[in-house]
Amino acid sequence: MLLPARELPFEVPSYSLTGDILAFQTCGLQYRYYSGSSLPPSRPVQIWTGEFVHGALEDAYRLWRERQFPFPWPSNPTPFPAPNPLPQRAENDIGVIGDRVEARLAASGKRPRNRDAREAVYRRVTSAINELGPHLFPLITAAEERISGTRAMPEIEGRVARGDRYELTGIVDVISSVQLGRETTNPLVRMLQGHLPNRAGVFDIIVDYKASRRPGSADSFWVNQQWQVQTYAWLREQSATANPIGAGVIVYVDELAPSATELTAFKKELEAGTADVAPPVGSADWYAIQRWRSGAELPELTFDFRVNRAVRIISVSRVDVDAAVHAIDGVVERIEASAVREFNTGDILANWSACGGETTCVACDFRTFCPEPHAHRGNPHGPRPASAPG
Template identity: 45%
Template sequence: MELPIKRPDRIIPDYSLTGDVLSFSRCQRSYRYYNGSSLPPSRPVQLWYGEFLHGMMERTYRLWQENQSLPFPLHCTIPEEGERPDEPVGLPALDLRVIGWPIEQALAHQGKFARSSDARISAYERAEAVINQLGPHLFPLVDVAERKVIGTRPLLPGQNSNVERATRYILEGIIDVLGHTQLDDQPEGNPLKAAIVATQPDLNGEYEIIIDYKGSRRPPVDTDERSDWQLGEWQVQTYAWLRSQQPEARPVAAGILVYIGELAPGTNELSSLKREMRRGRTDVVPANGTPDYYQINAWEPGRQVNLSGDFKMRRAIRIIPVTQASMQAATAAIDRVVRAIEDRVVDERTSNHIRQTWPADSQDEATCVACDFRVSCERYNSRPWPQSGQ
């Protein structure tokens, strides 16, 4: 007598666009180790860095909202090397380190810490750059801050429906929303408004613009589905779809990605920009003959540059037009990634073997260097990358 296989308990898996979909796309095995088990990563640098910058933007915006103004530029007392994120003593209330320390403490309670003192100092430097350079132009445009968007989507069918754990999945994220009324009220010199109008000159009526922040630099233009360029667009388009599911939402006309690393570029950012300009792989370059052009082409590690504020702002702001077709294409791509994750879950349940089920397939050196499990990773050890962990 044959007994039917017991169907697994049905659940609705919950997926975050950044914590799940983007992490899985960067490296499947790293995603499994960090997110698929109860062991937290010892150095979740990407989580800490991104959440710290989001927290700094939100807290500073709330202060601006309460007072309808702030004395820009705000000062930031940079932490000293090895200093613990305890309450700063003797600093002015609007010092950005005073604003940042409770965010650090909240992240520490979640087991999230900066990778190093250098990473912590860099986060404060970039928070100072984005708040002072973008804040005066951004804060008056915000209609809704830190809004959680959530929706459910059907899970694409797998090969064996008898072992599927779900037929739908939950997708969620957090965004800021810019309103059309606020945009109309701003002068033409507002760089965010100018960038939106240049990309979407025919905007009219009621609409919304969604915005998200990346602590990284502007990635090179790349059509590969796993590239940061393409993943960033899918993320914004999917956020727009999630926002459109909310009852009070107006039509989303565009999304904005702010690459904070472009506002305070360091050695890595300048080196990458110079290389991408030479290879024609970036979409925002200085005009030939301008001081920015000469500075970048003459730059060598260890030299200082003084790029113009206009050029840095153009590098930092990426406008992504949103249409029904673009949202549909992006969410379909996200559906495929979620289906791939669910397939790995089913395969691991059958094989009981993590390394065979979840391939180490990262294509990015920085992701590998920041991974706690790189020492035993055949992918990392087979590449001519520096293995000192810096």
């Protein structure tokens, strides 16, 4: 007797803009394996770094709002390994804030890769709190705000996938409220006014922190992150209480204290013409970067240059937001189509695209059996995995 195939369960699928959409865009196959198992990545270094940055900036903002400690705040991270007893430090010491965030992350098994990685993150968070904080914190009206909305489910290969709608969710790091169209000394507001010269009045600004460097304009992260923030704007617009949204802002925290690896990547982008923010030729920053060589002490770069690299302003015009949410619909369509094809064939590897970039593949748990890791692409004679799980 033939048993009928079981249908896909009916539900309203929920997609997180970071956990699903950005993850699938980063690599479809890696997303499938992580989302299809309850196992955490075996190398949760990037997760620790991102969550530490978000947690420390949020805790610092809440402390500033309650106690208004003047900037700059001291920064004395607890040595690694930690002494017993811990040194006495002020309540607003960034090391004390970091201890709390590290304890929360350690409770879920997340730890930094090594001492150097931990020190680098503290340098960046210290710079973000002491250099950006005085300008950003006073503008903040909400932090860690959950937003969601539903959209029509795209049609998948002639059939509706699972239900006729899907839910899109996200967490906006910060909503800021800014008054445009009048004199200000706040460098962040001035940057926004430069991008929105004809706007006046109070606007909401959607701010997203990234624990990474600013990508080059040829990098897929460039447009994917733009769509993410523009889709936050669309979701936020669904809220009846919101002010008009003036812009999105991505803060690339690493740009405030770049590492040697990041400076090397930046120099390559300068040569290739894919760095959208470059120091003016002949400026102190330009000379400092041109003269710097890998292995030498990192150059001192001006606050103006670093903040211009760190702060990326994203248009949220009607046209751009509509284009972004349609692009996100397209990503959902590809995820659903991959799931349907896997359901019909029982084959994972053939139905989820292995498209990770170089840095993603290097740290990927599945590279030993991945059919197309970055290092093998375009190299028909390169080694191939001997076998792969279905």
